[in-house]
Amino acid sequence: MGAKGTFKIQIFLSCILLFGTMATKSLEIGYYRCTNTCPQAEEIVKGIVYKYVLQNPGLGAGLIRMFFHDCFVRGCDASILLDKSSHNPNPEKLAVPNNHSLRGFEVIDEAKSAVEHVCPGVVSCADIIAFAARDATYFLGKISYEIPSGRLDGRISIADEVKALPSPFHNLTVVKALFAAQGLSADDVVILSGAHSIGRSHCSSFRRRLYPVIDPTMDQKFGYFLRTKCPENAPVDGVVLQDFVTPSKLDTRYYRNVAELKGLFFSDWSLLTSSETVNLVHDFRTTPQHFETKFAESMVKMGNILMLPGTKGEIRKSCRAVNY
Numbered sequence: 001m002g003a004k005g006t007f008k009i010q011i012f013l014s015c016i017l018l019f020g021t022m023a024t025k026s027l028e029i030g031y032y033r034c035t036n037t038c039p040q041a042e043e044i045v046k047g048i049v050y051k052y053v054l055q056n057p058g059l060g061a062g063l064i065r066m067f068f069h070d071c072f073v074r075g076c077d078a079s080i081l082l083d084k085s086s087h088n089p090n091p092e093k094l095a096v097p098n099n100h101s102l103r104g105f106e107v108i109d110e111a112k113s114a115v116e117h118v119c120p121g122v123v124s125c126a127d128i129i130a131f132a133a134r135d136a137t138y139f140l141g142k143i144s145y146e147i148p149s150g151r152l153d154g155r156i157s158i159a160d161e162v163k164a165l166p167s168p169f170h171n172l173t174v175v176k177a178l179f180a181a182q183g184l185s186a187d188d189v190v191i192l193s194g195a196h197s198i199g200r201s202h203c204s205s206f207r208r209r210l211y212p213v214i215d216p217t218m219d220q221k222f223g224y225f226l227r228t229k230c231p232e233n234a235p236v237d238g239v240v241l242q243d244f245v246t247p248s249k250l251d252t253r254y255y256r257n258v259a260e261l262k263g264l265f266f267s268d269w270s271l272l273t274s275s276e277t278v279n280l281v282h283d284f285r286t287t288p289q290h291f292e293t294k295f296a297e298s299m300v301k302m303g304n305i306l307m308l309p310g311t312k313g314e315i316r317k318s319c320r321a322v323n324y
């Protein structure tokens with residue numbers, strides 16, 4: 001038998017194993033392939049994510065952040081995607097941390113239409129976000145992993161619940177507590193914060209560290225540089241890159257920035273305030289190879305945050321609205 005035949009048998013066996021554990025696990029790697037409900041789903045999403053991220057790497061950063069913001073509020077249920085409606089008059093996407101800040105919604109819309117075209121009513125928007133974040137991670141960081149799927153979409157989205165997310169002004173104790181509430185550890189805080197090596201930030205997320213005096217926890221020269229990008233009374237909220245050296249590469253530069261007091265947020269600096277986190281910052285800074293596997297593992301872990309118990313899920317027809 002040729003190598004191709006062996007490969008097919010391996011896939012077949014892995015699917016049998018997955019079915020065997022279905023009763024105990026709610027998410028499975030290759031769910032749409034193994035259930036034969038939409039074998040092409042992951043490839044279709046990948047093609048669309050690549051198309052957009054190639055044009056604008058910032059959208060890849062947006063998709064990774066979208067996954068985080070989705071999973072921390074009511075679990076990974078695509079509640080972040082719901083538009084304002086009579087059903088959800090004040091949805092998550094309108095809350096301060098998301099409004100005019102979160103990006104990549106158009107990528108998810110196009111991926112959903114493409115998947116619906118081939119296999120209508122089968123693939124959840126929550127899984128599409130998880131696939132898109134995984135694909136963006138590969139595209140920007142060459143970090144590859146498989147993400148279990150089979151999630152359902154929620155029907156509820158409430159702006160006020162976004163307080164489950166950490167703020168850039170929180171100290172380590174608060175950030176750790178918010179992660180712990182989701183079943184994530186202090187290590188996960190350090191590992192996932194590594195995503196701040198890509199993308200952008202609005203000045204409003206750190207301006208109070210610049211005026212009236214530059215925060216002593218920030219490198220002073222860096223602070224003066226940021227002041228040029230974010231003037232005190234600027235009429236519009238400007239944006240700066242999170243990492244000025246390799247802004248579109250998901251790498252370990254973030255840890256170097258943090259160690260040199262050149263992280264944008266107080267929460268970034270706070271990783272240096274406990275031995276529980278500072279050691280990992282230095283480990284990733286000096287041994288970048290350690291970061292890749294850990295980042296992949298923590299993304300999968302974050303993707304396992306489930307919908308609230310007793311919540312009813314569905315496969316939405318449009319990612320922006322619940323089914324009626």
Ligand code: HEM
Nearest residue numbers: 061062065068101166167168192195199200201202205267
């Ligand atoms: C540890 C607590 C965290 C805090 C306080 C935090 C806060 C923030 C803030 C304030 C911004 C800038 C938003 C803006 O001004 O537009 C940002 C950007 C970003 N965050 Fe975080 N974040 C945290 C953890 C994470 C995690 C866990 C991830 C994903 C694994 C992540 C991924 C990103 C990415 C990729 C961006 C850039 C987004 C873009 O360019 O559109 N962050 N974060």
